[in-house]
Amino acid sequence: MLVLGLETSCDETGVALYDSEQGLLADALFSQIDLHRMYGGVVPELASRDHVKRMLPLIRQVLDEAGRTRQDINGIAYTAGPGLVGALLVGASCARAMAFALNIPAVGVHHMEGHLLAPMLEEYPPQFPFVALLVSGGHTQLVRVDGIGRYRLLGESIDDAAGEAFDKTAKLLGLRYPGGPEIARLAQQGIAGRFKLPRPMTDRPGLEFSFSGLKTSVLNQWNKCQAAGEADAQAKADLALAFEQAVVDTLTIKCRRALEQEDLQRLVIAGGVSANTALRQSLEQMLGELGGEVFYARPRFCTDNGAMIAYAGCQRLLAGQQEDNSISVRARWPM
Ligand code: KG4
């Protein structure tokens, strides 16, 4: 089964072709980062308009790359939520219209299910069951995964998502959007030990997260530095490192707790923040101690992409999921 996947939930237009027998055939992405950078975050209306502009050329591109035509496609998967409604509607209407014209099925995919299954596209995919840490710009969740569609939420953030904390902290340090990669880059020049930041909610039982206080702690420390005339480039790098370490430690502690609670030794990390090298190293070390293994996607498939939607949609279509022709998307949608 050849499935076309369309991702338009936020600021990347992702298009891919996945074949159930041959695997991923082509994958194309247009990132709108430069379009939104001057505003310090994603402007929804600009995002929707740009998706409209990019979608059809990207579909042509993946078909050409794979040496296929529209008539070869057996199904279309699109991100139906959660995300920016206007942006989601572009992918949804394109998918439904194309599916109607080609007389093939279309399915709406949950964006976080796409992220969750992205490591399945790698050479050594994880076996079920496993614990998944989903860390993106909008979500921080621990999920027990027993199979495709068999997900149980173990814990999530009660306020900011991990990626959101990276982005907001970067902004208050005067760094560019998106903040995750910027903080990670700056942290490499940082010296550990200068700033002390909390590991929120690790001193009590449970698998909930809270990152908004951490961002405020960074702000307070930075203000103190400025008042003391010490807010130089080194201080900024030291603070970026302290912040990254606090997030990484917190996520590692909670992942360990979740694995022990569920008596599992396989951890999958997915979503934009799973591209973070310090997080990967810390989780590798922790899983090494537990005698387990950590799985993640290549960096390109950690952030938003069409391949994960094509894969997740293909699994849903193979399982016989059917939908009518209505175009519906959801800004909020529990998995
Ligand atoms: O999954 P994603 O592309 O979009 C959402 O579904 O939200 O995640 C984007 C988030 C942003 O907050 C970005 O700052 C963060 O992932 N991110 C990172 C890194 N790369 C992307 N955070 C930390 N370290 C990174 N290397």
Ligand code: ZN
């Ligand atoms: Zn995402």
